[in-house]
Amino acid sequence: MEYNRIRYFIAVAKYQNMTRAAEELHVAEPAISQAVKRLSNELGIRLFERKGRNIVLTADGKRLYEKAAPLIRALDDMSENIAREKNTEHSVIHLNLQSVPQLFLDVINDFRTSHTQAMFRLSDAGENDMSWDIRITSASEKLRYVKSVPLLSEPVMIAVSKSHPLAHQDSVSLNELKGMDFIFPEESDQFSAFLHGYCQMVSFRPHIIYSSGSVEALEGMIASGLGIGFWPVRSWSQKSDQVHLLSIDGPQCERTIYLENNEAVADKPLKDEFFEYASHYFM
Numbered sequence: 232m233e234y235n236r237i238r239y240f241i242a243v244a245k246y247q248n249m250t251r252a253a254e255e256l257h258v259a260e261p262a263i264s265q266a267v268k269r270l271s272n273e274l275g276i277r278l279f280e281r282k283g284r285n286i287v288l289t290a291d292g293k294r295l296y297e298k299a300a301p302l303i304r305a306l307d308d309m310s311e312n313i314a315r316e317k318n319t320e321h322s323v324i325h326l327n328l329q330s331v332p333q334l335f336l337d338v339i340n341d342f343r344t345s346h347t348q349a350m351f352r353l354s355d356a357g358e359n360d361m362s363w364d365i366r367i368t369s370a371s372e373k374l375r376y377v378k379s380v381p382l383l384s385e386p387v388m389i390a391v392s393k394s395h396p397l398a399h400q401d402s403v404s405l406n407e408l409k410g411m412d413f414i415f416p417e418e419s420d421q422f423s424a425f426l427h428g429y430c431q432m433v434s435f436r437p438h439i440i441y442s443s444g445s446v447e448a449l450e451g452m453i454a455s456g457l458g459i460g461f462w463p464v465r466s467w468s469q470k471s472d473q474v475h476l477l478s479i480d481g482p483q484c485e486r487t488i489y490l491e492n493n494e495a496v497a498d499k500p501l502k503d504e505f506f507e508y509a510s511h512y513f514m
Contacts, residue, residue, distance in 0.1 A: 233266075233270075234306075235266060236266045236269060236270040236273075237270065237299050237303060238303055239252065239258070239266040239267060239270075240266070240267050240270055240295070240296075240299070241296065241299060241300050242255055242256055242263070243263060243267055243279070244278075244292065244296045244300075247279075247285060247286055247287055248285070248286070249264055267279070273443060273444065273445060273448065274443075274445060274447070274451075275441075275443070275451070275452065276289070276291040276292075277289045277292070278291065278292035278295065279292055322348050322349060322501055323350045323351070323352055324349060324350070324351050324352070324364050324499070324502050324505055325352045325354070325362060325363045325364040325365070325496075326339070326351050326352065326353050326354070326363065326365050326366075326367075327354050327360070327363035327365070327367070327368075328353060328354070328355055328367050329355060329366060329367060329370070329421050330368055330422070330488050331466035331488055332353075332355070332367075333446070333466070333467075333468070334465070334466045335509075338508075339351055341512075342505055342508050346501065346504065346505075348501070349505065361493065361495070362496075364492070364493055364496055364499060364502045365490070365492060365493070365505060365509070366490075366491040367488060367489070368489050368491060369421045369422065369425055369486050369487065369488050369489065370421055370425075371489040371491065376493065377491050377492065377494065377495075378491065378494055379489050379490070379491045379492075380489065380510050381489055381490075382487075382489055382490040382509070382510065382512075383465060383466075383487070383488050384486070384487045384488075385465035385466060385485065385486060386463075386464055386478070386483070386484065386485050387426075387429075387461050387462065387463050387464070387479070387485060388461070388462050388476040388477055388479065388484075389403055389408065389459060389460070389461065389476070389477045389478075389479060390450075390453050390459060390461070390462040390475070390476055391453065391459045391474070391475050392454050392455065392456040392459075392473055392474065393454075393473045393474070394456055394473075395459065395475070397459075397475075397477060398475045400477055401478065403477045403479065403480060404479075404480040404481055405435045405479065405481060405482075408437075408459070409435075410438060411438065411459055412438055412439075412440045412457070412458035413437040413439045413440065413458055413459060413460060413461075414439075414440070414441045414442070414443070414449055414452050414453055414457065414458040414459070415437070415441070415442045415460065415461075416442065416443070416444065416449065417442045417443060417444040418442065419444070422463065422486070423442070425486050426461050429484050433481070433482045440457075440458055441457060441458060446467050447470070450467075450469070450470065450471050450474060451471070453474055454474050455473075461484070462474075462476055464476065466488065490509055490510050492506040
């Protein structure tokens with residue numbers, strides 16, 4: 232889920248008017264409309280509906296607005312506060328979150344309680360981009376100038392809806408899942424690459440019918456019975472009580488998340504402090 236799409240949606244929801252949202256954001260109205268449409272398609276829900284000449288939020292749109300608006304305000308406030316602090320570039324830690332971005336936000340917040348001067352520039356740049364200071368990844372590379380340590384390991388389970396025939400079981404074999412519809416992370420997600428690698432290793436071919444870059448959308452589709460999916464139990468928080476998790480019988484499915492320190496970039500004491508702090512956070 233892209234930040235700008237959420238931000239544009241919040242502005243449209245605030246005014247329930249594309250033109251006024253475009254004026255506030257200083258963005259062309261077609262770009263606003265396209266971003267909202269893409270967000271709606273990504274989540275698989277209608278966000279707005281027309282009422283006469285106006286647009287109003289749907290019930291799903293209201294729920295998304297209530298959850299997303301405080302987060303966007305907090306991020307905007309954080310950006311403004313960081314700008315006001317006028318710290319030097321040495322206080323800015325370039326953090327590349329290729330995996331578990333939701334889980335790692337707590338690490339950032341806790342670190343800043345004792346290091347108020349620390350600022351973070353977040354990105355999810357690809358593996359070829361080496362401009363980062365610290366990287367979170369599930370595809371660690373053995374590079375001479377990169378210090379890499381395992382951050383956490385987590386079992387991956389099978390998620391089904393509470394109404395699914397397998398929901399009464401605690402575990403399941405992959406043979407039982409043959410021919411069932413799967414919901415996968417989108418192809419650009421590292422977890423998707425991990426799952427394809429695991430499935431290839433155990434000679435299992437999932438029948439993928441939907442994919443999404445949103446954990447919330449994946450969980451919603453599984454809860455509604457559209458399909459089943461793989462679920463990493465530590466990095467994805469389970470919010471729906473309509474989803475049941477089963478352990479996988481047979482070849483273990485477990486992924487490791489790595490914390491990496493790019494020692495080729497300019498020396499930053501805060502970067503190294505944060506690396507040490509984060510490397511012990513989940514122990």
